[in-house]
Amino acid sequence: MAERLALIDYGAGNLQSVANALKAAGADNVEVTADPMKVRTADRIVLPGVGAFKACADALWAIPGMVDALNERVQVGGAPFLGICVGMQLLASRGLEFGTTEGLDWISGEVRLIERTDPAIKVPHMGWNDVGLGRHDPASGLIEPGEAYFLHSYHFVPDEGHAVAAMTDHGGGLVAAVAQDNVVGVQFHPEKSQAYGLALLTRFLDWKP
Numbered sequence: 736m737a738e739r740l741a742l743i744d745y746g747a748g749n750l751q752s753v754a755n756a757l758k759a760a761g762a763d764n765v766e767v768t769a770d771p772m773k774v775r776t777a778d779r780i781v782l783p784g785v786g787a788f789k790a791c792a793d794a795l796w797a798i799p800g801m802v803d804a805l806n807e808r809v810q811v812g813g814a815p816f817l818g819i820c821v822g823m824q825l826l827a828s829r830g831l832e833f834g835t836t837e838g839l840d841w842i843s844g845e846v847r848l849i850e851r852t853d854p855a856i857k858v859p860h861m862g863w864n865d866v867g868l869g870r871h872d873p874a875s876g877l878i879e880p881g882e883a884y885f886l887h888s889y890h891f892v893p894d895e896g897h898a899v900a901a902m903t904d905h906g907g908g909l910v911a912a913v914a915q916d917n918v919v920g921v922q923f924h925p926e927k928s929q930a931y932g933l934a935l936l937t938r939f940l941d942w943k944p
Contacts, residue, residue, distance in 0.1 A: 737763035738940075741777035743805075744769045745798055747791040748783025748822065749926070756926035757781065760936035771804035779940070780805070780814055784821025788830030788846050788889060791821045792838060802839070809918060810841065815942050816918045823920025824891050826913060832889050842915050844893035849909065856906030859888040866911045866923065866931075869899040874914035877938050881931040883911070883923035891922065917944040 742754055744767050757765050766773060774780060782805075784791045796802055809816045818826055827838040830846040838846070849858050866883050878901045890909045893899060900919065901912035912921045919939070925932030
C-alpha cells in the first residue's frame with residue numbers, strides 16, 4: 736500500500752501547487768486535509784504556508800485538535816515532516832510579525848524581520864538564490880546545495896546552530912532550511928524551484944530519519 740501523505744489544509748498555503756509538485760516527485764497518495772484524525776494516521780506530513788506568521792499560526796490553531804494531532808504524530812510518533820516557507824517558520828518558538836505569536840516550538844528560536852544592512856537589499860527577499868549547506872547535517876542528506884525560489888520578509892533565527900541545515904545570502908546570511916530528528920523545514924518554495932525543488936521533494940518521500 737502506498738504511503739499516505741497528509742498535506743495540511745488550514746487556509747494558508749498554495750495547496751494545489753504543492754500537491755501537484757509532490758505527485759510529480761512520486762507521491763502516490765497525497766491527501767489534502769484539515770482532519771486531525773487523518774493527520775494522526777498519516778505516514779508523512781507536509782505543512783505549507785504563505786503570508787504572515789500570525790495569520791498562519793492563528794489559522795492552524797483554529798482547527799480543533801490539529802496542533803495536538805501534529806504533536807502526537809510528528810513529535811511522539813516520529814512521522815517525517817516537511818514545513819514549507821511559513822510552514823517552516825511555524826516550527827519556531829515564536830514569531831515577531833504583528834506582535835509576538837507562539838509557534839509550534841519544535842525547533843527553538845524565533846522568526847524576525849529581515850534587517851536591511853545595505854540600502855540596495857530589497858525586502859521581501861524574492862526570487863532565485865543559492866542554497867548552501869550548513870556546517871552540520873541535521874537533515875541526514877535531505878538538503879543539497881543548489882538554487883531555489885524564495886519569497887519572504889521574515890526569517891527563522893534558531894537558538895542553536897546545529898538546527899541549521901542550509902543557508903542563503905541576502906545582504907547577509909539567512910537560514911534556508913532547518914532540521915531536527917524527523918522534522919525539516921525549508922524557507923524556499925520547492926514547488927516553485929523547478930528541478931531542484933522536485934529533487935528535494937523526491938528525497939523527502941524516501942527520507943527515513
